Structure formats: structure tokens, C-alpha cells
Amino acid sequence: MTSPISLTQGTGSSAVVDHCQVCGSEDLRSALFLGYMPPVNQMRTVGARPHEQPAYPAELLYCNNCELVQIGLVVDPAVLFPPDYPYTSGTTKILHENFAELHAESAEILGLGEGDLIVDIGSNDGTLLSKFQAGGFRVHGIEPTDAADLAVAAGIPTLKAFINAGSAAEVRAEVGPARVVTAANCFAHIEDIHAVVEAILSLMDDDGVFISESHYLIGLLDTVQYDTVYHEHLRYYSLVSIRHLLEMNGLEVIHAKRIPTHGGSIRVYAARKGTREVLPSVGEILEDERARGPMPDQLAEFHRRTAASKIGLLEMIAGIKADGHRIVGISAPSRASTLVTYTGIDEEMMDSVLEISGSRKIGKYLPGTLIPVVEEQVLFDEQPEYALMLAWHIGEELAPKLRAKGYRGKFIIPLPEPKII
Ligand SMILES: [Zn+2]
Missing domain, CATH: 3.40.50.720 (NAD(P)-binding Rossmann-like Domain)
Structure with missing residues (x-):
């Protein structure tokens, strides 16, 4: 589906969120306010005198309709990601181990075979895809930053582009439909999320599966990770809220798992409704979330x-x-x-x-x-x-x-x- 939601309500280039980023409800309540923050990646040279600098309200909102926790101001990406954005691959040992485990788990659960195509959204330097490539799969990445060049140099075919209908069509025309589309640590960062899901669906084979990994709201709450609240992170998913988002687009969650990356994340498998068996893990995690009591x-x-x-x-x-x-x-x-x-x-x-x-x-x-x-x-x-x-x-x-x-x-x-x- 195409999102009817526009987020361009504010003045200038940033937009105050006055309706839910996913469901469009105006029934939002403020959950946390951390004050005004400079863009986290704008760093002045030591010795420079302090000068004018933007600051943005860091507020978390809760949607009473779909339970999504989200940032209260969408900052212009041109401010958050300037041309000199300090790229760091951030490939810690935990991340490497996680991607290797993702490869093993998905191959087993989905019955993947040699030569199947895996497409990774926001593929960075190709670390995730390298695990699948080593396992005999065909792989292709889509990545907008210069990290794409590192991936290509390492032998991971990668289109240097943002994920949208155009880049998805280009990749599909070149390599065909994917058995699996992955998105690790970027599914909560991109504005216009319904258009992104639509692009992902266009990449997937009829029985294909979309696997996302995102920072997990429940872990964030339990370990008081208020410090992950900054403007690059637009949404903070529970399984309840991400399931709602996926279902709005005809997808069904078939498996979910808590993983240790980025201080606690959730891996979610989704397929077109009715095409795959739903594993018990989904009900178990939903029940765990329900048992914790009301989100407010x-x-x-x-x-x-x-x-x-x-x-x-x-x-x-x-x-x-x-x-x-x-x-x-x-x-x-x-x-x-x-x-x-x-x-x-x-x-x-x-x-x-x-x-x-x-x-x-x-x-x-x-x-x-x-x-x-x-x-x-x-x-x-x-x-x-x-x-x-x-x-x-x-x-x-x-x-x-x-x-x-x-x-x-x-x-x-x-x-x-x-x-x-
Ligand atoms: Zn909502």
C-alpha cells in the first residue's frame, strides 16, 4: 500500500510528528523528553570557537492506536547525514557472530538452497551478505553511502542507491526475485516506511521472506537505554507494533527472536499472509509483551x-x-x-x-x-x-x-x- 501519511507538517526542513508515523492516528502521547540536542554526528574541530549550532527536541511519543513508540520530530536527513558523515562500519564481534547466526538460522527455517538469492537493504560494507555468499547463495546489496564501494571491492554486488521503487525494480530486473530480503538496523531509520515495505515486497519472490533486525523496545526499556534516543532513530519497535506495520502491508510475522546486537534487538521474519507456517516463537514473544502490562x-x-x-x-x-x-x-x-x-x-x-x-x-x-x-x-x-x-x-x-x-x-x-x- 502507499502511505497516505505526510510528515511535512512543521516549519523549515524538520517536521513535528503530529500523527503516528505508521498508522496515522493523532492519538499520540508524550512519553519522554530529553531536552534539545545537537545533531549527533556534527562535530567541530578542537580549538574552534563555539558558534551557532542547531538543536532539536528529543521527545518520544507513544501511539495509543498501534502502540508504536517514535521520535517526536523528523529532522531533515540532509542535516543528519551531511556529505562528510563520519562513516564507521561498526562491525563489532557481536555483529559478525549475529550475521553468521542469521545465515544459519534462516537457511534452516526457510529451507534455503544453494543459488537462492538474498537481497540486503542498507547493506553497508556487505558484512551480512558475505556470510550468505560464503554459504553458496547469490547475494545483492542496496546501500546509499560510500560503504557500497567497500562492498563491491570485497566482491559483494551492490547498487549504490536509497531503497525505493526505482532501485528495487533495477535490482529485480538484474538478478530476479529474492527468496529472502534482509534489513538489519535500518528498518527503524527510514521515513515513509510504507513505501519502503512496498519496495521490499516488489523484490520478494511469491513465497519470499522479509527478515528485519531492529533495536527492540522491550530491551531498551529494561536496560534504560534512553541514550539510543536521537534523531536518526525514528521508531522503536515492539513485536506488537512492528507486526501492526507489516500487517498493514499484507505481511504476516512467521518467526521472531530476540538477539544481542546494538544492546538488544529483535529479528522478525515476515511472509505474504498465508504462504508460510507461523512458528510458536511469534505467540511466545507476543505473550511475553502482553504479560508486562500496559505500555503506557x-x-x-x-x-x-x-x-x-x-x-x-x-x-x-x-x-x-x-x-x-x-x-x-x-x-x-x-x-x-x-x-x-x-x-x-x-x-x-x-x-x-x-x-x-x-x-x-x-x-x-x-x-x-x-x-x-x-x-x-x-x-x-x-x-x-x-x-x-x-x-x-x-x-x-x-x-x-x-x-x-x-x-x-x-x-x-x-x-x-x-x-x-
Ligand atoms: Zn500508530
Whole structure:
């Protein structure tokens, strides 16, 4: 179906969301407001004087009709993704393992055979498709950024384009219908979602399957991941809300699974209604979601825990600074900008943020602050007493590595509740 919904209600290039991004209902309520935020990927060069910078309200809305949790302002993509957008593949060990597991699981559940075609939307540098290609499948990617060039160089056929009716038709004409279309960590980011689903359907064989992986709302609530709220993320799916979106487009959810990527995600298989058996996993996860109680109550609790985590973290920092100790930040993912902006941590509290050598963020300030991003080596050379884990969602992978490289100080884990390890 074609979406009747236009999101261009605001002034200028950004649009205030006054009806649900998926179902169009105007019955929206505010669930969380984190204040005004600079675009997370606009970083000024260290030494530059502060100058004018946009800031956007970071608000979460809840749709009383379809239960979708969504951002309250859609920012012009030209602002969020400038030409010098700092591309990082972000291919952590968890991500690699996840894609290998996705390949194995889907091949078994769907009975895929050698030579079947897999098309990946937002295929980035081809990491996901490389797992299928190694398994003997035909693969094709669609990716708008320069990461497409890396994929092609690595032998993964990729069309450098946004996903839409035109790019879908071009790929289908070239390689035929797909047994499986995948979309990992991009299905919640694209505006005009119904047009995207329509393009995906046009890529799929009659008995084809669409597999999406998205940040999972329930995990986000349980671990107080307010720091994943920024304007690149338009929607936060539960199985209830993503199922509603898919059903609006004639798709039926046939399998779902919680996976560990990006601090907790959900993998959802969908097929044209009635073409495939629905596995018990779907009912099980829906029942788990229902058993948690009404979503508005859960969001109120999330709101309370978010505010408490901020106060707790500031109290902890106040104590450390009173003792005359240094604090640095570990890693500058996009979510670090949300955490620092919301809590108000500045250069008096945190000297610098460390990134591994070669990061394009080194030599820049964290957005909206005068906190510089510097080389990770500072951690081992200067041994600051405390290191605030801004990439806390992969803290279990990071902390032992930093210890092994010689860091002897303490780690502050900011969420779900601030603690020192
Ligand atoms: Zn809705």
C-alpha cells in the first residue's frame, strides 16, 4: 500500500510528528523528553570557537492506536547525514557472530538452497551478505553511502542507491526475485516506511521472506537505554507494533527472536499472509509483551528510571571530582552524545573521550560540548582514575580488552543504574 501519511507538517526542513508515523492516528502521547540536542554526528574541530549550532527536541511519543513508540520530530536527513558523515562500519564481534547466526538460522527455517538469492537493504560494507555468499547463495546489496564501494571491492554486488521503487525494480530486473530480503538496523531509520515495505515486497519472490533486525523496545526499556534516543532513530519497535506495520502491508510475522546486537534487538521474519507456517516463537514473544502490562505504564517507569539514572550519575561524578580524580570517557558512539547532552556532563567533569587510533572523530569535540575526542593511548599513558563507559552496551567486550592493554583505573558503567567496576 502507499502511505497516505505526510510528515511535512512543521516549519523549515524538520517536521513535528503530529500523527503516528505508521498508522496515522493523532492519538499520540508524550512519553519522554530529553531536552534539545545537537545533531549527533556534527562535530567541530578542537580549538574552534563555539558558534551557532542547531538543536532539536528529543521527545518520544507513544501511539495509543498501534502502540508504536517514535521520535517526536523528523529532522531533515540532509542535516543528519551531511556529505562528510563520519562513516564507521561498526562491525563489532557481536555483529559478525549475529550475521553468521542469521545465515544459519534462516537457511534452516526457510529451507534455503544453494543459488537462492538474498537481497540486503542498507547493506553497508556487505558484512551480512558475505556470510550468505560464503554459504553458496547469490547475494545483492542496496546501500546509499560510500560503504557500497567497500562492498563491491570485497566482491559483494551492490547498487549504490536509497531503497525505493526505482532501485528495487533495477535490482529485480538484474538478478530476479529474492527468496529472502534482509534489513538489519535500518528498518527503524527510514521515513515513509510504507513505501519502503512496498519496495521490499516488489523484490520478494511469491513465497519470499522479509527478515528485519531492529533495536527492540522491550530491551531498551529494561536496560534504560534512553541514550539510543536521537534523531536518526525514528521508531522503536515492539513485536506488537512492528507486526501492526507489516500487517498493514499484507505481511504476516512467521518467526521472531530476540538477539544481542546494538544492546538488544529483535529479528522478525515476515511472509505474504498465508504462504508460510507461523512458528510458536511469534505467540511466545507476543505473550511475553502482553504479560508486562500496559505500555503506557512501562513507559512511565522508563521515564522515572531515566531521570533517576541521570541524578545518580551526577552524584557519582560529584563525589569523584570532590576527591580530585580524573574522569575520561570511553568511545564516542552516537549514543554518547545523547547521554552527555541529557546529563549535562561537560569538560570540567570529563577531560576527554577516547577513541581507537584512526577514528575520524579524534581531534573533534563531542557535539554540543568542549570535550575533545583523543587517542585511546591516553588511557594507558596517563592512567586517569576513572573511565566512563559511554559504549556501555558493549562494555563486557570492551572492559577486558582495555584491562589487557594495561588500564588500571576504575570503570563507570552509566546505565541501567550507574555503578563502578
Ligand atoms: Zn500508530
